[in-house]
Amino acid sequence: MNTDLDRRHLFLAGAGLAAIGLGAGPASAVDGPAQPALKLPPYTAKPLPLDPQKIAGMSERIMISHYENNYLGAVKRLNSIADQLATMDYEKTPGFVVNGLKREELIATNSMILHELFFSNLGDQSKPGPDLEAAMIRDFGGVERWRSQFTAMGRAEGGGSGWVLLTYSPRDKRLVNAWAADHTTTLAGGTPILAMDMYEHAYQMDFGAKAANYVDVFMKVIRWETADRLYGDLTRA
Ligand SMILES: [Fe+2]
Numbered sequence: 001m002n003t004d005l006d007r008r009h010l011f012l013a014g015a016g017l018a019a020i021g022l023g024a025g026p027a028s029a030v031d032g033p034a035q036p037a038l039k040l041p042p043y044t045a046k047p048l049p050l051d052p053q054k055i056a057g058m059s060e061r062i063m064i065s066h067y068e069n070n071y072l073g074a075v076k077r078l079n080s081i082a083d084q085l086a087t088m089d090y091e092k093t094p095g096f097v098v099n100g101l102k103r104e105e106l107i108a109t110n111s112m113i114l115h116e117l118f119f120s121n122l123g124d125q126s127k128p129g130p131d132l133e134a135a136m137i138r139d140f141g142g143v144e145r146w147r148s149q150f151t152a153m154g155r156a157e158g159g160g161s162g163w164v165l166l167t168y169s170p171r172d173k174r175l176v177n178a179w180a181a182d183h184t185t186t187l188a189g190g191t192p193i194l195a196m197d198m199y200e201h202a203y204q205m206d207f208g209a210k211a212a213n214y215v216d217v218f219m220k221v222i223r224w225e226t227a228d229r230l231y232g233d234l235t236r237a
Contacts (some may be wrong), residue, residue: 022052045075046225049120050223051052056125057217061207067119070201074111081105103184108117110183114163117195123223132224134230139175150177150216157198158211166194166227168234175231193230194222 081104088096128136133143140146146166153164163180167190178187186192186237196218203214 015143026038038140040082042073042079043082045072046116049116050123050155055122055221058122059206062203065205066115066197068203070199071112071119071201072113074108074115078105078108078112081108107183110186114165114183114192114195117192117199117226118197120226121223122218122221123225125220126222126224127223129228131235134229135175135235140177144173146177147219149193151219153177153179154196154198154218155212156217158215159200159209161200162196162198163192164196164198165192167192167230170234173235190226193229193234203217 020059033152048063048067050063052060052067053196055063077096081101086103087100088098127133128143136143140149150164157179161182162185163183165178165180165186167176167178167187168174168177169187169190171189175193176187176190178190178192180186196215198211200211203211207214207217
């Protein structure tokens with residue numbers, strides 16, 4: 001989904017970091033040579049893929065706030081966590097510190113990925129394309145039945161913190177509406193193709209505590225082009 005965030009191309013910058021004391025610690029006859037620190041390229045933020053003045057029913061103010069405070073904040077936090085992990089001596093670091101940082105890394109990573117999907121899912125008032133519509137008929141009994149389920153899940157999460165995700169499961173070759181608390185619970189092995197943000201920052205500024213009104217607006221401004229493309233990419237193989 002994020003070719004420019006693809007981190008397969010790693011590079012080692014250990015020699016320089018170890019030389020200035022940021023590597024895995026000094027070498028000794030007992031420990032063997034110091035492990036070079038793994039320095040990964042930083043995550044880069046994507047631009048907002050929508051016109052924040054043109055999402056019917058949601059204000060420009062909440063769109064900009066959501067993008068800057070929550071999305072850009074997640075990317076910045078993720079890079080800070082990655083810097084700490086890159087220079088951490090795993091053999092000497094207490095387990096609770098490892099657990100904490102890896103948990104925060106997962107939260108920030110999923111926040112980045114799901115927010116990118118969320119913003120790319122918003123725009124015009126459109127309909128699913130023919131392939132995705134056929135899959136929704138197959139897996140939910142119809143687009144309207146899917147819509148009522150997805151809407152009810154959003155309303156049920158109102159006031160909490162989480163996501164509602166239309167997700168494709170390669171295992172069963174079917175679509176699933178997945179409940180997700182925080183940023184950490186997604187269908188194992190599944191790939192979300194439509195993300196509804198149910199954190200309060202997504203609606204409080206415009207709708208107050210009326211999360212259901214935000215859900216209704218979201219359902220009207222889904223830009224189906226993104227979900228159509230992702231569904232096609234996942235099922236074409
Ligand atoms: Fe959000």
